Structure formats: C-alpha cells, structure tokens
Amino acid sequence: MQFHLNGVKGAGNPLDHQFEGTEEPDFQTSLPAEVDVLIVGAGPAGQLLGAQLARFPEITTRIVEAQHGPLLVGNADGLQCRTLEIFQAFGFVEKVLKEAYWVNETTFWSPTEDAKGLKRSGRIRDTEENLSEMPHVILNQARMQDFWLQAMKSTPTRLEPSYSRKLHSLELPAAPSDSVKVVLERTDTARAGQTETVRARYVVGCDGARSLVRKSLGLQLKGDSQNQVWGVLDALVVTDFPDVRLKTAIHSASAGSIVLIPREGGYQLQKLEQHERVADKKITKEALVNQAKQIFHPFTFDVREIAHWSVYEVGQRLTDHFDDVPKAEREDRDPRVFITGDACHTHSAKAGQGMNVSMNDSFNLGWKLASVLRGQSPPKLLHTYTEERHAIAELLIELDTKMSRMFAAKPTSDKQAAKDSDGNTVDPADFQAYFEEQG
Amino acid sequence: MQFHLNGVKGAGNPLDHQFEGTEEPDFQTSLPAEVDVLIVGAGPAGQLLGAQLARFPEITTRIVEAQHGPLLVGNADGLQCRTLEIFQAFGFVEKVLKEAYWVNETTFWSPTEDAKGLKRSGRIRDTEENLSEMPHVILNQARMQDFWLQAMKSTPTRLEPSYSRKLHSLELPAAPSDSVKVVLERTDTARAGQTETVRARYVVGCDGARSLVRKSLGLQLKGDSQNQVWGVLDALVVTDFPDVRLKTAIHSASAGSIVLIPREGGYQLQKLEQHERVADKKITKEALVNQAKQIFHPFTFDVREIAHWSVYEVGQRLTDHFDDVPKAEREDRDPRVFITGDACHTHSAKAGQGMNVSMNDSFNLGWKLASVLRGQSPPKLLHTYTEERHAIAELLIELDTKMSRMFAAKPTSDKQAAKDSDGNTVDPADFQAYFEEQG
Numbered sequence: 001m002q003f004h005l006n007g008v009k010g011a012g013n014p015l016d017h018q019f020e021g022t023e024e025p026d027f028q029t030s031l032p033a034e035v036d037v038l039i040v041g042a043g044p045a046g047q048l049l050g051a052q053l054a055r056f057p058e059i060t061t062r063i064v065e066a067q068h069g070p071l072l073v074g075n076a077d078g079l080q081c082r083t084l085e086i087f088q089a090f091g092f093v094e095k096v097l098k099e100a101y102w103v104n105e106t107t108f109w110s111p112t113e114d115a116k117g118l119k120r121s122g123r124i125r126d127t128e129e130n131l132s133e134m135p136h137v138i139l140n141q142a143r144m145q146d147f148w149l150q151a152m153k154s155t156p157t158r159l160e161p162s163y164s165r166k167l168h169s170l171e172l173p174a175a176p177s178d179s180v181k182v183v184l185e186r187t188d189t190a191r192a193g194q195t196e197t198v199r200a201r202y203v204v205g206c207d208g209a210r211s212l213v214r215k216s217l218g219l220q221l222k223g224d225s226q227n228q229v230w231g232v233l234d235a236l237v238v239t240d241f242p243d244v245r246l247k248t249a250i251h252s253a254s255a256g257s258i259v260l261i262p263r264e265g266g267y268q269l270q271k272l273e274q275h276e277r278v279a280d281k282k283i284t285k286e287a288l289v290n291q292a293k294q295i296f297h298p299f300t301f302d303v304r305e306i307a308h309w310s311v312y313e314v315g316q317r318l319t320d321h322f323d324d325v326p327k328a329e330r331e332d333r334d335p336r337v338f339i340t341g342d343a344c345h346t347h348s349a350k351a352g353q354g355m356n357v358s359m360n361d362s363f364n365l366g367w368k369l370a371s372v373l374r375g376q377s378p379p380k381l382l383h384t385y386t387e388e389r390h391a392i393a394e395l396l397i398e399l400d401t402k403m404s405r406m407f408a409a410k411p412t413s414d415k416q417a418a419k420d421s422d423g424n425t426v427d428p429a430d431f432q433a434y435f436e437e438q439g
Numbered sequence: 440m441q442f443h444l445n446g447v448k449g450a451g452n453p454l455d456h457q458f459e460g461t462e463e464p465d466f467q468t469s470l471p472a473e474v475d476v477l478i479v480g481a482g483p484a485g486q487l488l489g490a491q492l493a494r495f496p497e498i499t500t501r502i503v504e505a506q507h508g509p510l511l512v513g514n515a516d517g518l519q520c521r522t523l524e525i526f527q528a529f530g531f532v533e534k535v536l537k538e539a540y541w542v543n544e545t546t547f548w549s550p551t552e553d554a555k556g557l558k559r560s561g562r563i564r565d566t567e568e569n570l571s572e573m574p575h576v577i578l579n580q581a582r583m584q585d586f587w588l589q590a591m592k593s594t595p596t597r598l599e600p601s602y603s604r605k606l607h608s609l610e611l612p613a614a615p616s617d618s619v620k621v622v623l624e625r626t627d628t629a630r631a632g633q634t635e636t637v638r639a640r641y642v643v644g645c646d647g648a649r650s651l652v653r654k655s656l657g658l659q660l661k662g663d664s665q666n667q668v669w670g671v672l673d674a675l676v677v678t679d680f681p682d683v684r685l686k687t688a689i690h691s692a693s694a695g696s697i698v699l700i701p702r703e704g705g706y707q708l709q710k711l712e713q714h715e716r717v718a719d720k721k722i723t724k725e726a727l728v729n730q731a732k733q734i735f736h737p738f739t740f741d742v743r744e745i746a747h748w749s750v751y752e753v754g755q756r757l758t759d760h761f762d763d764v765p766k767a768e769r770e771d772r773d774p775r776v777f778i779t780g781d782a783c784h785t786h787s788a789k790a791g792q793g794m795n796v797s798m799n800d801s802f803n804l805g806w807k808l809a810s811v812l813r814g815q816s817p818p819k820l821l822h823t824y825t826e827e828r829h830a831i832a833e834l835l836i837e838l839d840t841k842m843s844r845m846f847a848a849k850p851t852s853d854k855q856a857a858k859d860s861d862g863n864t865v866d867p868a869d870f871q872a873y874f875e876e877q878g
Contacts, residue, residue: 013585015538094533099454146452 013154015091020057020156027160031062031184031198036373038182038200039063040213042161043078045341045358046206047148051090052366054152054159061159062198066166066187066207070149071142073308076355077261079139081132083356086363091154092147094136096320100137101264103127105244108432111253117298118250122432138247139264141355164188168195170203170216172324173336180336202369203337206362209314211343217324219339221346223317223343223397224358225337230348231288234263234308241299255294285309316397316404319344322361327414334379345393347400357396361389386417406430452456452593454530459496470501470623470637475812477621477639478502479652481564481600483515484647484780486587490529491805493591493598498812500598501637503689505605505626507644509588510581512747516702518578520571522697522795525802530593531586532573540703542566546682547871556737557689561871565591565686577686578703580794582855598749603627607634609642609655611763612775619775641808642776645801648753650782656763658778660756660785662836669787673702673747680738694733716810718785724748755836755843761800761825773818774825777804784832786839796835800828845869 037053039046042065053061079100127136152159164187171181179199187196205213209221218222237244243261248260285306293301321327322344323335341358356423365385371377476492478485481504481731492500529757547561566575591598603626610620618638625633644652648660676683680699687699724745732740760766761783762774780797804824810816 098533276651 011344016154017055017156019158024158027162031032031064031162031165031196034061034179034195035060037061037203037369038180038198038203039206040167040203041065041207041211041343042067042145042163043071043208043341043358044148044205044355045362046204047145047152047161048086048090048359049204049206049340049366049369050159050161051148051151051155051303051361053370054155054157056370059154059370061157063159063161064165064167064184065161065163068164068188071145073140073142076141077138078353078355079137079144080353080356081127081134083340083359084134084137085132087360088134090151092151093210095147096137096139096144097135099143099264100139101262103136103138103247103261104249106249109248109250109253110241114201114252118252119414120243120247124432138261142298143264144355164191165196166223167207167212167216170337176333201336201373204362204365205268205337205339205343206341206358206370207343209342209346211339213337214319214343217339219321219344221317221319221344223224224315224401229283229311229313230308231283231311233285233288233292233303233306235289235303236305238302238304239296239300241296241301250295252295252297255297256291258292258295263276268346283311288385296398300400308311309387313395314348316348316401317346318390318393318397322389325383325386330383331386338382338385340365342390344390345397346406347397353396353400357392360392364389455593456494456595458597463597466501466601470503470601470604470635471499472636473618473638474499474501475640476500476808477619477637479606479642479644479651480504480646481506481584481602481645481781482510482645482780483583483587483798484801485643485792486591486600487525487529487798488643488645488779488801488808489588489598489600490590490594491802492809493594493596495809495813496595498809500596502598502600503604503606503623504600506600507603507627509600510584512579512581515580516577516578516700517792517794518583519792519795520566520573520575522798523573523576524571525798526586527573529590531590534586535576535583536574538582538703540579540701541769542575542577542686542700543689545686548666548682548687548689550690554692557691557735559682563871577683577700582703583794603630604635606644606646606651606655606682609652609776615772640775640812643801643804643808644776644778644782645780645797646782648663648785650778652776653758653778653782656776656778658758658760658783660758660783662756663754665841668722668752670722670730670750671748672724672727672731672742672745674728674742675744675746675779677741677743678735678739680735680740689734691734694736695730697731697734716823722750753785753787755787755840757829757832761828762821764822764825769822774821776784777805777821777824779828783829784836786836787843792835792839796831799831801828803828 036059037049038317039049039061040063042050042063044382046063046065050061053059079096084093084096087096095173103126104124107120108124109118110121111117112119149160160411165184166187168183168185170183173180177202180203182198182200182203184196184198186192186196203213205211205217207213214221217238244260246260246264247262249257250260251257287303288309288311289303289306292303319339324337325333340361342354344361345357347354368377368381368385372379372381473497476488478488478500479502481489481502485502485504489500489502492498518535523532523535526535542565545563545565546559546565548557549560550556551558588599604623605626607622607624609622614618618640619642621637621639621642623635623637625631625635642652644650644656646652653660654868683699684701686701687701688696689699690696726743727748727750728740728745731742758778759780763776764772779800781793783800784796786793802823807816807820807824811818811820
C-alpha cells in the first residue's frame with residue numbers, strides 16, 4: 001500500500017513516478033535505432049515536449065542537443081501566467097513561484113516638462129485582472145530548464161537529453177508506413193564527426209532560429225527584412241532610481257528607451273533590456289552601459305558587475321507552415337516532421353513572449369502526438385498543430401512589431417529633441433494603454 | 440555574481456546554501472571528540488533543532504539516533520498551522536502544502552433519535568478564522584522527516600543524523616567551563632557494544648517518551664497513573680459513509696467513538712484513530728476492525744488493506760522542568776542539558792498536537808542556543824526555555840485530558856444504551872463547541 005502520495009511504491013520520493021522497465025536507459029552513450037519521437041533541441045520547447053511524452057512508457061522518445069550539457073546561464077527570463085499554468089500541469093509550479101520575481105505591476109517613466117529629468121508617468125497592474133490565478137514572473141531560463149530536466153527525470157521513463165548531437169540530415173519517408181530517417185553528427189571532441197542514424201515515427205525541430213530541421217524541410221523564415229539591433233545587459237547596478245525593484249519602461253527625451261526588469265534573488269541583479277536601437281552589432285558593452293547612464297539621467301546608474309550582455313539583431317519572421325505538409329497537400333498526407341518556437345517564428349524580446357510561445361507550441365503538439373501514437377486519435381489530428389499555432393505566431397508578430405516601433409519612437413512630450421530619423425513619435429499615454437491591453 | 444537565488448555561488452541548486460568548509464564531514468563513521476551541541480534522537484524535535492543549528496558554520500552540531508537509518512513508516516501525522524509557519528521559516532512549506540491532506544473542515548456524527556443509525560450532527564471550519572495564513576494538514580511523519588533531512592543537507596554544514604548510536608551515560612560538568620561528557624553505545628550489529636565519548640557544550644534530549652537523557656537527569660514523568668489504551672488503524676477502507684474524505688468524529692450509540700482522518704494521496708488510505716478505550720493492550724487488529732465496523736454501522740466498513748496498526752497506552756504526564764536545573768537553583772547556574780517533546784511531556788494523540796508541540800519546543804530552544812553559543816546573549820537566556828515551554832505543556836495536558844474524557848464518554852442522545860462504566864456522558868453539542876474552541 002502507499003504510504004505517501006500518488007504513484008509511489010516503496011520508499012523514495014513520492015513525487016517521482018515509478019520507473020517502468022528493468023534498467024534505466026543510458027541516454028548519453030548511444031541512441032536507439034528506432035524511436036517514436038525524436039526531438040531536436042533541448043531548449044524550453046524541446047524539454048516541455050520531452051517531459052510530456054516521457055510520461056508514456058509505451059512511447060519511445062529521445063531529445064538530441066548539440067550542446068554538451070545543460071544550459072548554465074539563461075538567455076530569456078519572462079514567464080507568462082499561461083506558462084505557469086502549464087508548469088502546474090507538470091507539477092512544479094510551486095518551485096517557480098517560490099524562486100521567481102513576481103511582476104505584479106509595471107511603471108512608466110517619461111521626460112519632465114523641461115526635458116531635463118524623468119517623471120513617473122504611469123503605474124499599472126501588470127497582468128489583466130482575472131486572467132489567471134498565476135502571476136507573471138521572471139526567472140532565468142537556465143533555472144527553468146533545471147526544472148524541466150527534473151520533471152523529465154521524475155517520469156516513468158526517466159528521459160534526459162542526449163547531448164553533443166546535431167542534425168546532419170533528415171529524410172522524409174517515401175510511404176506513410178516508413179520512418180523519418182535522421183542522421184546525427186556528434187559535436188563532442190572525442191567523437192567529432194561520428195554519425196548515428198535514428199529512424200523516427202515523428203521528428204520535432206525545437207532547434208531555434210537557425211533550425212536545421214526547418215532547413216531540411218526547405219522552409220524559410222519570411223518577413224521583415226530590415227533587422228533591428230538591440231542591446232541587453234544583465235548587471236548588478238547601484239542606482240537612486242526609485243522604481244529599481246519594479247518592471248519599468250523608461251522613454252528618455254533623447255537618449256533612447258530602456259526596459260528595466262528586476263531579477264529573482266535578494267540582490268539587485270537586474271536585467272536591463274536596452275531597447276534603444278543601437279548603431280550596429282559591433283557595439284561594446286561600455287557603449288551599452290554609457291547609453292543606459294544617459295537614459296537614467298539624472299538618476300545615478302553605477303554598474304558594479306555585468307553577468308551577461310549581448311547585442312541581438314532580429315526581425316519579425318515566420319514560416320508558411322510548421323510541419324512538412326504544405327497547405328495544398330493537407331488532404332493528401334499527414335505530417336511527420338514539425339517545427340516549434342524560434343524555428344518557425346522569430347521576433348524581438350520586447351513583449352517577453354518568446355520562451356512562452358515556444359513552450360505553448362510544444363504543449364499544443366505534445367498531447368496530439370501522444371494521442372495519435374497511442375491509437376486514440378487519427379493522424380489527421382496532427383494538422384491542427386500548424387493551423388492553431390501559425391495563427392498565434394501571426395498575432396505575436398503583430399504585437400511585437402507594434403511594441404518595437406513604440407519602444408524605438410521618441411516620446412511626444414519631448415519638446416527639445418528632434419524627431420527620430422524615421423520621424424516616429426509615441427505618446428507615452430498611448431504606449432501605456434497599448435501595453436495594458438496586451439498584458 | 441549570482442545567476443540564481445540567494446546564497447548560490449556557481450552552478451547547483453540555488454536553494455542549497457554554499458558548503459562552508461573544505462570537505463563534507465562523514466557523519467556515520469565517527470563523531471568529533473568535542474561538539475557544541477549534541478542532540479540525542481532524530482525525531483521531529485531533534486531534526487528541527489539540527490536544521491536550525493546547522494545553519495551556523497561556527498557551531499558544531501551532531502545528532503545521534505539509535506535507529507539505523509531514516510524513518511520509513513510514520514507514526515504521527517497531524518501538522519498544525521503554527522508548525523507550517525515554522526516550515527515556512529525553514530523554506531520547505533510549499534512541499535508540505537503540495538503533498539498533504541488539508542483539514543479545512545471537520546464533521547461530527549452522532550446517533551439518530553432511534554439510536555439505530557448515525558446522523559451528521561455538525562460541520563465546522565477546522566481552524567479558527569484568521570488564526571494563520573497556513574492550513575492545518577495531515578502528512579505522515581516519515582515524509583515530514585524526509586523534508587527535515589533535506590533541510591539539514593541544504594545548510595552550510597550539510598548536517599545529517601549519525602545513526603546506530605544510543606545514549607550510554609551522561610555526566611554533568613563539575614564547573615561551568617567544563618563540557619558535558621556523553622558516552623554513546625553503537626546499536627549496529629557490526630559494532631554492537633562499542634562506545635564513543637563526546638564532550639558537548641550542550642546536550643538536548645529529543646529521545647521520546649522513554650528518554651535516556653531524562654533518566655540520566657533523574658527527572659520523572661509525573662501525572663495520571665491510570666493509563667488509557669487506544670487503538671489506531673491505518674487502512675485502505677471501502678465504505679459508503681459519506682464523509683470519508685473529511686476529518687470526522689463519530690460518537691456511536693453504544694459501540695464507542697472514532698476519529699476518521701483522511702490521509703494524503705489520491706487513494707483512500709485512511710488513518711482511523713479509534714478512540715474507544717480498548718479492553719487491554721493484547722487486543723488484535725481483527726478486534727479493532729470489528730469495533731470500527733460496529734461504530735460505522737449502518738454504513739459499510741470494508742477494510743481492504745492495513746498499512747499499520749497499533750494499540751497504545753498513554754497517560755498525561757509531565758516532568759517538573761525541562762533542563763538539568765531545578766527551579767530553586769536557577770539563580771545559581773545555567774542549564775547545560777535540555778529535554779524536549781515526548782521526553783518531558785506525554786499525552787494521547789487525541790488533540791493531534793504531539794509532533795507539533797515537540798517541534799515547537801525545539802524551535803523555542805534552537806535560536807537561544809545559537810544566540811548564546813555565538814556570544815550574542817548571556818547563558819541565562821537558556822532558563823526561559825523551560826519556563827516558556829513547561830507552561831505550554833501544562834496547557835496541552837489539560838486539553839488532552841478533557842478531549843480524552845469527551846471521546847470516551849457516551850453521547851447523551853443515546854437513549855437505548857446505558858451510561859458507560861464511569862457514568863460519563865457527553866452532549867455532542869458540547870463536544871463540538873469544545874473542539875471548535877481548541878482549534
């Protein structure tokens with residue numbers, strides 16, 4: 001009989017599902033010759049999908065990842081309410097709620113009348129009331145990925161990513177009964193260049209903006225050809241700016257705009273997303289810091305340590321479909337290869353949506369793959385993935401385009417500075433209203 | 440710089456404190472010759488105290504335990520709001536909240552007018568409103584002790600109990616500057632009879648109702664000499680009794696009384712504390728089940744599996760003081776040896792207080808020991824432990840005596856059965872009111 005919670009037989013952690021099998025697999029040394037689902041990429045989208053499929057002992061799932069081990073320093077960090085609801089479904093939301101910074105409110109700062117200072121021009125509830133029982137939080141991606149690794153390890157199949165493997169080639173099946181043939185190349189020095197062949201019922205590319213799965217399908221990211229370049233600074237900053245522990249958007253008179261995002265933890269490790277368009281990708285971190293100082297002026301901005309900084313260039317782009325079946329052929333055949341997240345849609349980090357939309361892509365696909373593989377649903381169900389998620393990606397790109405333009409524009413209350421080179425301006429009140437509407 | 444939460448330097452679990460030292464101690468092979476605090480007994484009281492002191496790298500703490508490893512099957516299971524507040528202070532309350540059964544309400548059943556059936560005579564909020572933000576929950580002791588072990592392992596000193604050691608002798612210091620000399624005897628077969636000597640600044644006996652530390656101090660549990668015998672059954676039961684997933688007190692017409700306590704987990708593993716006084720300690724589990732069937736009648740009561748059962752005999756007893764200093768000598772010397780929990784007060788399980796009061800004893804003592812050992816407070820502070828906790832134990836015994844009498848009495852609405860042998864009766868409304876008052 002159970003002494004503890006659901007699913008435990010005997011001693012051990014009652015939150016771990018019982019391992020279903022005789023010997024736990026070695027995920028690193030080799031891969032099975034045949035799998036049901038091969039996931040390419042162990043980012044947020046790939047790990048969520050892995051955690052979902054790993055719950056079914058009758059489905060053989062593997063995740064391959066070109067990196068040599070788990071992510072140590074995060075890239076993204078915004079987690080929306082809906083994403084936390086997903087974490088709840090996977091049983092680890094309480095860990096995220098405990099560690100994360102809760103974005104309960106957002107403030108807006110814009111130039112004073114004389115354009116010499118900054119004043120707080122707005123303060124709003126960050127998330128629309130009654131949207132969710134969960135808050136919007138900030139937790140760095142590396143820590144969140146730890147939780148996914150733990151979630152996979154607690155399943156009956158004990159799944160973990162198989163590291164040091166990148167996609168070499170992918171061959172679509174000639175007939176529906178055939179498998180997708182995937183050749184993987186080792187990326188670790190000891191085995192560099194060695195290849196492994198895996199035949200998979202389904203392949204899912206969660207391999208980011210430079211997705212090799214997307215390329216192997218001949219799909220292209222289409223859209224905005226004129227990229228914008230943005231700077232990001234993760235820094236420990238000492239400042240007398242009053243809203244330093246709140247998410248804050250600052251539109252300065254002429255030095256540009258910045259979004260300040262407090263990070264989890266007791267120290268003032270801040271994530272500063274500097275949304276001023278920077279001159280080019282060769283900008284230095286000193287230049288980023290200098291620009292931030294100008295935006296914060298007349299408040300002090302003393303950078304004590306920089307944990308991470310980057311300059312990124314990204315356009316709003318989208319593939320035509322998120323699987324291997326063009327729209328015209330949907331009646332004729334069912335999809336076998338899918339792409340999720342950044343592999344099929346790219347955008348800036350402005351709306352704090354990227355990691356969330358990627359995981360939601362996978363969450364949409366995961367149960368469908370499981371249902372089809374277990375014979376509960378016909379394979380044509382899988383067409384609904386691209387149908388549903390492509391529409392969401394279009395909405396996201398629309399949101400991101402508008403937000404990027406608003407961030408880059410100069411505030412209209414700025415009476416001293418000229419309009420920016422594109423002649424764009426934004427009324428801070430409009431910006432705030434738009435922000436509020438989008439949550 | 441930190442990438443994660445408070446206190447982490449580098450990779451790893453950010454909730455673990457950094458280990459302060461060069462090599463993690465081996466707690467099992469041997470004990471240090473000198474320690475600051477020696478805790479005897481790794482039950483709830485001993486583990487809480489260990490977790491508290493282990494946070495201070497400058498204090499050397501060891502816990503010795505006669506058993507050979509962690510507890511696997513729990514004895515107690517009721518956790519009061521105040522105890523959950525303590526778990527919050529130690530950083531693991533969210534785990535308990537997630538796994539435990541929440542006792543939000545309690546119902547009362549008593550005989551119908553014709554004494555042939557049972558009717559629900561009351562339904563109350565279990566915990567007084569605004570008492571705490573935490574609920575009253577049920578989680579078996581073995582699982583709770585897992586959390587304490589994890590909490591100790593996360594401290595900068597990585598404390599764990601040193602198993603297979605029982606107290607052999609304890610010698611009080613001749614002068615305040617001397618140590619308490621403790622001789623321990625190994626209880627594991629391989630080393631049976633071997634002894635170890637540890638000199639400790641302070642010794643705390645958390646070694647239960649048969650405390651050897653108490654005996655070595657010459658203290659006696661005084662009080663009720665006429666013990667009552669009670670039966671407890673942890674069982675998987677199939678029943679058509681409607682309140683099977685609620686904490687319920689049933690006073691039957693003539694078969695006795697029972698408290699039904701739902702357990703954590705998705706299956707109907709129930710803890711049934713059968714509070715009818717049973718005939719003697721030699722009663723069988725079949726007799727316990729049979730009596731429960733009679734109490735539940737006319738509802739079905741089909742026991743599918745018994746995880747654990749016991750018959751226990753306990754009186755309400757208390758020692759004069761909880762340390763080595765009689766009241767008359769408090770002005771002259773400061774205490775060096777303490778006893779906590781069941782070592783200094785015993786009572787029935789009726790009020791669901793035992794484990795809670797024991798941990799609260801330790802929580803009262805822990806910060807005082809740390810404060811004195813770190814030179815922040817004078818040693819006379821330690822007298823306040825016995826002063827404060829003895830008063831609480833007296834209250835507990837008063838509560839327990841009254842509740843035990845009420846449970847054992849027959850309901851006054853029982854028109855057919857004679858009064859019990861002591862001539863006691865209880866009005867179910869009085870019982871409910873008293874229960875409500877005590878939370």
